[in-house]
Amino acid sequence: MKEKITRQDFFRKSAIITTGAGVAAVGTGFLFPKKARAEGLVETWPAPYDTLDVETVRINAHDDYCTEGKGCCYAAFNAMVKLLRTQLPATFPSFPNEIMVYGHGGVAGWGTICGAVNGAAALISLVCDKATSDQLVSELCGWYTQALIPSDISNDYAVAGDKYTATKSDEVLTQNESGSVLCHVSCTKWCEASGVAINDAKRKERCARLTGDVAAKAAELLNDHYGSGFTAEYVAPAGIASCMACHSAEGAHKNVASKSDCNQCHGDYEKAHSSVGQKSIESNNFRVEQNFPNPFTNRTTIHYQLERFDTVSIEIFSMDGKRVKTLMTNKPHGSGVYTIEWDGTSDTGGRAEAGVYIFRFRAGSKVQTVSMMKV
Ligand code: HEC
Ligand code: HEC
Structure with a gap:
């Protein structure tokens, strides 16, 4: 055709x-x-x-x-x-x-x-x-x-x-x-x-x-x-390649695309990463998601995630501030994704009443709460 x-x-x-x-x-x-x-x-x-x-x-x-x-x-x-x-x-x-x-x-x-x-x-x-x-x-x-x-x-x-x-x-x-x-x-x-x-x-x-x-x-x-042909003469500072070994699309931590001199803004390797540890003091090193199902009748599950090693405590409180259940105290965790279930029972053994509860998650000195409803 x-x-x-x-x-x-x-x-x-x-x-x-x-x-x-x-x-x-x-x-x-x-x-x-x-x-x-x-x-x-x-x-x-x-x-x-x-x-x-x-x-x-x-x-x-x-x-x-x-x-x-x-x-x-x-x-x-x-x-x-x-x-x-x-x-x-x-x-x-x-x-x-x-x-x-x-x-x-x-x-x-x-x-x-x-x-x-x-x-x-x-x-x-x-x-x-x-x-x-x-x-x-x-x-x-x-x-x-x-x-x-x-x-x-x-x-x-x-x-x-x-x-x-x-x-x-x-x-x-x-x-x-x-x-x-x-x-x-x-x-x-x-x-x-x-x-x-x-x-x-x-x-x-x-x-x-x-x-x-x-x-x-x-x-x-x-x-x-x-005319006679172009030949590149610019030689990039060696530091850029050393940073990009990890941060480029080919590295292990794929989050940077740039030819600019990293050191000019971030300093050397030590300085660039010095705030990594500090961050756990300034901001949460973890993420806690809403429980599922919610509202729930018998049992409910919560997913949480840690960026770095920390010790974790998880407790459930009633709306009037009484601790109903201790799920864990200062339990060591590596970085990773975890799941915890509450079976609706209290520390005294019986089943908790229907109502709103506060799920309190603590890693190191940082705390996050999630409220949930038991029906
Ligand atoms: C061996 C691999 C590796 C090399 C080489 C490397 N990085 Fe990183 N960098 C990482 C990883 C992994 C993180 C994430 C750390 C975290 O978030 O816990 C990071 C985080 C960072 C951060 C964020 C720090 C913060 O406060 O969260 C900056 C900025 C950074 N790198 C810049 C650089 C610069 C500039 C260089 C070159 C001097 C460099 N990196 C070289 C692996 C590397
Ligand atoms: C002109 C200054 C400048 C240059 C050059 C530069 N950066 Fe950045 N970079 C920044 C700024 C500003 C941020 C945002 C910092 C923030 O908000 O915490 C950033 C963020 C980052 C982060 C994430 C930081 C975090 O908080 O997680 C990484 C990793 C990073 N840069 C790596 C690099 C690498 C590798 C290079 C070299 C190829 C580079 N940067 C070049 C200014 C620069």
């Missing part, structure tokens, strides 16, 4: 062919054919890329930060997109670059991902397939955590006075390594290192130079990828 090709399939296939042709054209400096837009393929992804001049990107991103007032994320993205539109007038997609405005201050001031990294990463994702984008963006993030920023080049440009069209300060600014891609960590560690306040013009100039440096690094990575 002949395969039916939908219009969508057709466009998908032509996009793949277009991409193939682009790869074949590496080295000519022009990576995707001009006909894309002419054919109405402005939404083709990845969008075309053309070798960018790294120093022009650095200067433009810095200057856009200083002059446009739309933040670091926009400035990093805008500087590269504007150059690409100039170099690839017929093929580079058109959209308002202001889609990246949200990213300043680590997403509208929340101090999460550095906006410059965010904006540069968006551009990378626009011009690369997912696998390449993941590789280059990860390299950009890794580089960012270890680079001395502002770079010597950016500091030199500011002092030279004839490179930037606008600056908020023309002094050499303190350089530091943030260890993190978070805006909060990056900015605050810089403020600490430099003694400059967060709202000072010099801090803004630092972020302007940083924006230039990040965009320049992104351009360099893209140029390498589409």
